[in-house]
Amino acid sequence: MKFFTAGGMSILLFISILFSTTDALSQNGQVTVNSTSGTPYSVTVKITPTQILRSSTTCLNGYNYNVRFNYQITYSGTPQGNLYTHQVEIICLNNQVNGFYSLPKAAANSSGTAQTSTNPFVPNNGTPGQYSSPYVHCSAANIYTFNCLTARLIIHGPGINSQTIPFNLGNPLPVELIEFNAEAEKNQVNLNWSTASERNSDYFTIERTRDGENFEEIGSIKASGNSSTLKSYQFTDYSPEPGISYYRLTQTDFDGQSESFEIKSVEVKSSQVITNVFPNPTADSKANVLVQKTNQLVELRLFNVFGQLILDKQIDASNGQVIETIELPQNAGTYMVELTQQGEVVGR
Structure with a gap:
């Protein structure tokens, strides 16, 4: 306050200063909002951008885009009810706003993947197919080149004032995964994945489990290190388990940090647990028959080209794949190996 003198009278003038208070804390790509009335909660x-979704792959005259991201919502205390408003805006190159206006409002922990819907436009520099900083060609569009490092949370709910909270997103994920697929094909499972960009990416690990919990590593693939172009990878599980198995893809950085992606389930039917015969053709009177792991006894039968039975024996592969060596007749010719389980042919 200040004193002023006017006409011999002292006038007391109060200067009111409004202080803004915050009921939110932001750090490391997440923001925490506290209730200010009612039951405390x-x-x-947490928002993590993962991919730039381009509207074009040629983009001669510019292109639109949206941002795919992962979200994680965690409640503590006793929520007073569902939120009224729950939205996020991700800020990317040249302060373009990418809005998503349907974050879950239910008062429960949740997580998932979503994408923005506001379609900002990236213009060329006046020449078809050419772009000037800060804009980039669509072939180089990723979380890093688009500088998606900040966001705004728009929230309102019981005991929580309506507010817009800016926060930093932190470092984006080192790998921008486009897809990860797993598919059974006869006696093997083919796994394929592709990335739009990679940063300090050392290698990928492929794991498998039957129970969905206890994973075992079955292989690894060297990653591309640093890349802003499409990279594709492939791995084949030549010894799949019969029935339903779950496959997990994990990426590891050069510094040892790792992240795992969505788990894929694959069913290998009993008719797909078939055999491989090698060498084929063979120069001597022996051949090896590879029988995949199966919980039921396998009957192996050998026929000549006239359909005559040459050999009939049972194989127990319940503890893992078995390589069975069979004696072939001395006569040169063509022979057929047949595997059956409970009368059903499962391999030829």
Whole structure:
């Protein structure tokens, strides 16, 4: 306050200063909002951009895009009810706003993947197919080149004032995964994945489990290190388990940090647990028959070209794949190996 003198009278003038208070804390790609009235509780929202979704792959005259991201919402305390408003805006190159206006409002922990819907436009520099900083050609569009490092959370709910909270997103994921697929084909499972960009990416690990919990590593593939172009990878599981198995893809950085992606389930039917015969053709009177692991006894039968039975024996592969060496007749010719389980042919 200040004193002023006017006409011999002292006038006391109060100067009112409004202080803004915050009921939110942001750090490391997440923001925590605390209730200010009623039963105490808080909501923590974590946003991680993962991919730039381009509207074009040629983009001669510019292109639109949206941002795919992962979200994680965590409640603590006793929520007073569902949120009224729960939205996020991700800020990318040249301060373009990418809005998503349907974050879950239910007062429960949740996580998932979503994408923005506001379609900002990236213009060329006046020449078809050419772009000037800060804009980039669509072939180089990724989380790093688009500088998606900040966001705004828009939230309102019981005991939580309506507010817009800016926060830093932190470092984006080292790998921008486009797809990961697993598919059974006869006696093997083919796994394929592709990335739009990679940063300090050392290698990928492929794991498998039957129970969905206890994973075992079955292989690894060297990653591309640093890349802003499409990279494709492939791995084949030549000894799949019969029935339903779950495959997990994990990426590891040069510094040892790792992240795992969505788990894929694959069913290998009993008719797909078939045999491989090698060498084929063979120069001597022996051949090896590879029988995949199966919980039921396998009957192996050998026929000549006239359909005559030459050999009939049972194989127990319940503890893992078995390589069975069979004696062939001395006569040169063509022979057929047949595997059956409970009368059903499962391999030829």
